[in-house]
Amino acid sequence: MQWRTIFAKEMVEDWRNFKWVWVPLVYIIIAIMDPLTTYYLPKILDAVGGMPEGTIMELPETSPVDAFMMSFTEYSMFGVIVIVTITMGTIAGERKSGVAELVLVKPVGYLTYISSKWGEKLVLILGSYLLGMLASWYYVNLLFGDLAFSEFISATFFYGLWLSLVITITIFCSTLFKSPGIAGFVSIAILIVMSIIYKVFAKYLTWFPNSLSSHIRESLYNGKVDGDLWGTALVTIALIVVLLYGSLFTFRSKEMAS
Amino acid sequence: MSVIKVDQLKKRFDGKEVVKGLNFELTPGKCVALLGPNGAGKTTTLRMLSGLLKPSSGAVSFEGMKENGDVRQHIGYLPQYPVFHNWMTGKEFLVYVGQLATLTKKQAADKADELLEKVGIAEAKNRRIGKYSGGMKQRLGIAQAMIHEPMLIMLDEPVSSLDPIGRREVLTLMEELKKQTTILFSTHILSDAEEVSDDLLLMSQGEIVESGSLQQLRDKHQTSKIDLAFRDDLDTYMNRIQDMSAVTDCYIERGEIRVLVEDVERARTEILRKASQENWPVTKFEVSRTSLEDLFMKVVKS
Missing domain, CATH: 3.40.50.300 (P-loop containing nucleotide triphosphate hydrolases)
Structure with missing residues (x-):
């Protein structure tokens, strides 16, 4: 009951401050930006002109899988930044402003408080992400060639786990710090450190969450989901659960009013 | 309950x-x-x-x-x-x-x-x-x-x-x-x-x-007091008043010395005698009773 109350309140809040409008729009733009520019680049260059007579443009042929993967590459950068900016204040902001004092003096469980907010951000962001991927899939089919629906679904699902992890990391930082800015900064820092660790030890870290996108690429090429992808997915889900309970733990140890 | x-x-x-x-x-x-x-x-x-x-x-x-x-x-x-x-x-x-x-x-x-x-x-x-x-x-x-x-x-x-x-x-x-x-x-x-x-x-x-x-506190803290004002530095007189035997406590508030006493008669005589002997520049001498306000101020100041 209380879970639904807070969830619904977050939905209304994000609707009234237009997040339900701009986040889907931005996510669609992020997803289709790269496939579209790649396709139209030669035509644009032609139209603009300025190339010396007789220049031969040798652009490598882009496969549907490569074009589709471009969306994930863009999400790993801009998508993540959008997630951190809209999620960092979820809990830190309420604590900083003081509303949390009124809410948490009512008999609300801390886990309810955290997980309902987490759930709403998950719906907002993954919903926008799904729209973006649908748009990307549409253009890839139109411009680069066929990509099976089942492959679209499986790639979108597995990359969605990575975005969910990013959301959870940001929520965790949001319970850890009272200032949304610092929560956002630390979330980005954690993501950068994770990516460095992965780059250095890639050989040993086959199931590290950061390897999701390379496993997805392989599975798209091979046309089947292999064990490594499942393994990485399980590790990612486990990490999400651990971080959620970690949030609860840090939040409990905080004094709401100080 | x-x-x-x-x-x-x-x-x-x-x-x-x-x-x-x-x-x-x-x-x-x-x-x-x-x-x-x-x-x-x-x-x-x-x-x-x-x-x-x-x-x-x-x-x-x-x-x-x-x-x-x-x-x-x-x-x-x-x-x-x-x-x-x-x-x-x-x-x-x-x-x-x-x-x-x-x-x-x-x-x-x-x-x-x-x-x-x-x-x-x-x-x-x-x-x-x-x-x-x-x-x-x-x-x-x-x-x-x-x-x-x-x-x-x-x-x-x-x-x-x-x-x-x-x-x-x-x-x-x-x-x-x-x-x-x-x-x-x-x-x-x-x-x-x-x-x-x-x-x-x-x-x-x-x-x-x-x-x-409220009533209990009012009753309990209603002791007699004498308010004194001087056309001079209060602290010098404060010390002398504090030493008097009839005085239980005194403190300065709003430019006046508040003297808490047990026995008003005795304190009055004592203070007035001293004042006339030493020719204190007294501008106000008032006998009253303490209120909750006095109690509060005393607590705040201590």
């Missing part, structure tokens, strides 16, 4: 003891003022009672609460500077916190309407809280504390930040609420405490220095 019982409640912040072992009980249906100067530990105390802060040691127990029950079900709390979701309307906010306090949506909506009427902001219920005035927010704050009909409501400085009209309105409202529930409110203004409260807890530097009903 008590609503809440506080036993050796202590709070330390970074090694500094802000609340030093409080013991008190609140009787149902009473309005109790937690009176003390700024920094006495009033807010910290209220926050511990409301469960927002964890006591360093000591216990708070509620009448009729089950083992492992949630304290928060039984209390309503209004912080000193309540902050709401400004994008919500007054009614939406009340329904929201009502549901958080385990009312159904229907119950919360009915209760919200009733309370908005009672606190006098019914005509603004569909306006965004961001557009409310300070007094309206304070009243909405009181309404949100009452939404789940708690056994005890705690108000932290409910009138301190309001203008005279807002203060009057909120005090009248508290007068009204007293009939339904137990109220504990903090204030640093004695006249506010005298106006609505039945009992007083006088707090200073993390301790309760005096408590009882």
